[in-house]
Amino acid sequence: VDVEDVEMMDVVKSDDCCVDKELVKVLVEEIGFSPELAQQGLKNGGNTLEGAVEWIAQHQDNDNNSNNNDNAVVEVAQSYNCNECGKVLSNMANLELHANKTGHSDFAESTDQVKSLTKEEKAAKILEIKALLKTKRQERLLKEKESAKLEEKQRRFMGKEMSVTREEMERNERKHAVAKKKREKEAYRNERERIRAELAKDKAERIANKGKLTSKLSINGYKPDAIQYNTNLTTTNTNNNNNNNNNNNDTAEQENTPKKKIPDVAKIDEYIQKVSSYRAGGDGAKCLKILLAYIRNVVDHPDESKYKTINTENKAYKLRVRPFIGAKTLLLAVGFQLEENKMTLGPDSDIHILKQTKDKLEAAYNAYST
Structure with missing residues (x-):
């Protein structure tokens, strides 16, 4: 038709x-x-x-089925x-x-x-x-049934393809995450080995130079080979007689002890820069975060004495502050004073310097994260 x-x-x-x-x-x-x-x-x-x-x-x-006009004559x-x-x-x-x-x-x-x-x-x-x-009618129903079956088959196929694609994407993401973690561990391991080698080299140099460590100067300033600790280096003269009295030993120690550099407020930016230079494993960011917490607590709570004391024997200080050049010096520069097992903020500390240091630490921490 x-x-x-x-x-x-x-x-x-x-x-x-x-x-x-x-x-x-x-x-x-x-x-x-x-x-x-x-x-x-x-x-x-x-x-x-x-x-x-x-x-x-x-x-x-x-x-005459198709002719409704009775008066018409049609052959x-x-x-x-x-x-x-x-x-x-x-x-x-x-x-x-x-x-x-x-x-x-x-x-x-x-x-x-x-x-x-x-x-x-x-x-x-x-x-x-x-x-x-x-x-x-049966032919039409059969065609509709076949069409519905084909559509269902296509729907299942598309669902399976989407599932396979999603699983593949998740698998690739897991591989990337594992590879990234592996690279970070490798970088941390290499940095740790480098630090150990530098410490061994530093120790040998101190022994050879009677407790003195030669400085390394470059176009960008002071660049030590290894992590430095702001501890008093005292050595005795190996040529002294073991039978000398205690007064003579104390005199020899004072003569051979290197002079400590006095922390300078004007060099706070330099101290922060030194801490920020530690990139392996994010150590620099961790140190900046601890320093920022110390300074922020003092600035935000100037009348609370508990924030004016830092326990130098706790885990956070020993692992995230002490090993890094510039961290301890920065605390001394803003007014903290080193005692036996703690650091205490001195009465002559300047709140304005503390606020400026807090802002600088925040900027350095944000810059490190980006």
């Missing part, structure tokens, strides 16, 4: 406005009736599919011949039904009149049409 014929079902007269267009579409597309014949069948068959099929089968011998063929199989068809309804069943398309009009169907033949024709309708 041509698309133009299907579209014709929308052109319904005012008397046929109550005809179900969906049923018209079924009769036209699935069985092969013309739109006009399908509309008349539904109108006279109670607007049901079964009633329309029975009405068309019973009235298919009438030559119509008495029958139609199928040139492909030779079958004689009594009317256009049978022609359309035959074409839909067989796929034949070569027909010719004939003046031979075909004998009308008997009651039994009409009943058989109705059953034939119903069987054809059932077959068409």
Whole structure:
């Protein structure tokens, strides 16, 4: 059936406005009736599919089904011949039904009149049409089922692909995280070995130079080979007699003890820069964070004495402050005084210097993190 014929079902007269267009579409597309014949069948068959099929089968011998004007005289063929199989068809309804069943398309009009169907033949024709309708319906349902199955298969395939892609991304992220952690551990291990080597070198140099450590000067200033500790280096003269009295030993120690550098407030930036230079394992950031906590507590709570004392024997100070050049010197520069196992903020400390130092430490810590 041509698309133009299907579209014709929308052109319904005012008397046929109550005809179900969906049923018209079924009769036209699935069985092969013309739109006009399908509309008349539904109108006279109670607007049901079964009633329309029975009405068309019973009235298919009438030559005026498509002509509602009783006064018009129109010449119509008495029958139609199928040139492909030779079958004689009594009317256009049978022609359309035959074409839909067989796929034949070569027909010719004939003046031979075909004998009308008997009651039994009409009943058989109705059953034939119903069987054809059932077959068409089953074919449509089968196609819909296959289409739904294909869509479900595609949906599962896409879901599986997305799952595989997500798992692959998570696997790559885990690999990158493991590789990054491994690199950090390797860098930390290398830095630790370097520090140990420098400490051994420093120790040997002190022994060779009677407790003195030669400075390393470069274009950028002081660059020691190893971590320095601000401890009093006292050595005894190896040439002194072991039987000398204690006074002579004290004098020799004072002569061989190197002079300590006095911390300078003007060099606070330099001390912070030295701490920031430690990059391995984020040690510099950890030290800056501890120093910032010390200074911030004093600035934010100037009247609380507990924040003016630092325990130099606790784990935080021993691991994150003492080993790094510039850290202890910075605390001394802002007013802390070293005692036996602690550092205490002196009464002559300047709150303005403490606030400036806090701001500088915050800036250095933020710059280190970025």
